[in-house]
Amino acid sequence: MSASSTAAVSDTTATIARPAITAVERHVRALCERHAARLQFHGWHHVSFVRDKAAEFAAGNGSDVAIVETAALVHDVNYLVRRNSTAAAGSGLRLSILAGAGVAPEAARWIDAIVDEAEMRTRHRDITREAQALSDADTLFKALPVTPVVLAHRYLAENGVSLRELANKIVGEQRDPHAEGYYFYSPAAAAAYSRWATANLELWQCIQESLDDPTVSRLLTAVA
Ligand SMILES: [Fe+2]
Numbered sequence: 001m002s003a004s005s006t007a008a009v010s011d012t013t014a015t016i017a018r019p020a021i022t023a024v025e026r027h028v029r030a031l032c033e034r035h036a037a038r039l040q041f042h043g044w045h046h047v048s049f050v051r052d053k054a055a056e057f058a059a060g061n062g063s064d065v066a067i068v069e070t071a072a073l074v075h076d077v078n079y080l081v082r083r084n085s086t087a088a089a090g091s092g093l094r095l096s097i098l099a100g101a102g103v104a105p106e107a108a109r110w111i112d113a114i115v116d117e118a119e120m121r122t123r124h125r126d127i128t129r130e131a132q133a134l135s136d137a138d139t140l141f142k143a144l145p146v147t148p149v150v151l152a153h154r155y156l157a158e159n160g161v162s163l164r165e166l167a168n169k170i171v172g173e174q175r176d177p178h179a180e181g182y183y184f185y186s187p188a189a190a191a192a193y194s195r196w197a198t199a200n201l202e203l204w205q206c207i208q209e210s211l212d213d214p215t216v217s218r219l220l221t222a223v224a
Pocket of ligand 1: 046050075076138
């Protein structure tokens, strides 16, 4: 997106009207509920949490709140398109939902770019503030103390991965942002939630270590 087009969609006259956001919400919620059986982790409970927190972080960092809120609503539709996929796999469905709700094409393309930018696997220190707000909300969901306890097994089932694969993914993706100080972009989020993030990362590193013990492996095979 060129600087001039970014300026155009950033203009307050071009932000997304509330009825369009409501239409996006209704469509995404209906899809999540229709496919709830296979969206055990990334279902409406996840999308609505990320939407609420992303809007809060967007208000805090001066982002376009309507753009961030709408991006949060469509950020994980790739899991409806293909199991265990990247955000880019959902681009077609994402743009189709936004067009159906009356979101202008330029704002829709901006949202699609924000979703790509915020992805945990590839995000970096210098992403845009809209992507930072979305990333902080999505990262917070991963770092919640309750997520490994009540939701991790749902991630395994939804995405068809093993516990070792999930542990390797979490540690592989989160270690560098955590070590280099951009796990959370918002100073308020970092202050409030860094202890949870540190504990969560330590837990998953311990899980990796435990899986190397053959007796633990036998235990997991026995309870599988
Ligand atoms: Fe997400």
